[in-house]
Amino acid sequence: MIGKNTESLLMENQETLIIPAENVATVLYSHPLEHALLILSKVGYSKIPVLDSNDRLVGLISLANIVNKMMGLTGFDTSLMEGLTVADVMEVNVPTVTDSEELEEILHLLVDASFLPLVDEDGIFLGIITRKEILKSVNHLVHEVEKRYLFVPKNEYLEEKPLQEEINI
Numbered sequence: 528m529i530g531k532n533t534e535s536l537l538m539e540n541q542e543t544l545i546i547p548a549e550n551v552a553t554v555l556y557s558h559p560l561e562h563a564l565l566i567l568s569k570v571g572y573s574k575i576p577v578l579d580s581n582d583r584l585v586g587l588i589s590l591a592n593i594v595n596k597m598m599g600l601t602g603f604d605t606s607l608m609e610g611l612t613v614a615d616v617m618e619v620n621v622p623t624v625t626d627s628e629e630l631e632e633i634l635h636l637l638v639d640a641s642f643l644p645l646v647d648e649d650g651i652f653l654g655i656i657t658r659k660e661i662l663k664s665v666n667h668l669v670h671e672v673e674k675r676y677l678f679v680p681k682n683e684y685l686e687e688k689p690l691q692e693e694i695n696i
Contacts, residue, residue: 529631532676536668537630537661544664545645547654553578556585556614563613564593576644576652577617583650586617624656637661 529537538544552570554563556577567575567590574589596616597603622636623644633656636643642657 529634533668533672534630536671536675537664540664540667544656544660545654546657546660548582548652551576551652551655553652554588554613555580556612556617558613560593560596560608560611560613560616563588564590564608567593574641576655577613578652582652584621584623584644584646584652585614586619587621587644588613588617592616592618623650626653634661 553576577586623646637658642655645653
């Protein structure tokens with residue numbers, strides 16, 4: 528469990544933790560696979576969200592997904608992408624979070640992901656929470672915590688307080 532003071536410091540810049548959907552590169556599941564390759568190459572990200580026509584998150588697509596599909600017997604063969612859509616190679620059943628998600632769960636999920644898609648209760652894509660933004664908050668925490676709170680090691684604290692005498696009945 529994250530202590531309330533620690534969580535408070537981590538969340539001081541919470542408005543920057545979420546990158547809104549309108550600022551995130553996405554593709555539709557029905558787009559040609561070649562289009563996803565172009566988008567991924569231009570934005571410089573290795574993975575982006577995939578949406579349906581109603582802005583619901585349906586998966587993620589990465590450069591690795593596309594490159595694996597282009598691997599022929601003797602190397603890359605771009606003709607293997609012909610006729611394929613994003614839906615043919617995207618990752619499905621990816622972890623997502625909602626705005627009511629506990630910070631602790633978000634931190635656990637970000638251990639294995641560079642970002643987490645944020646969705647509402649209907650699966651509508653709202654944005655992403657990135658490991659980078661969380662690490663910025665952790666950086667803020669480690670620089671501020673000792674300025675704001677006094678820490679006393681437990682053993683020193685216990686030595687200053689007399690232990691209650693044992694009562695024998």
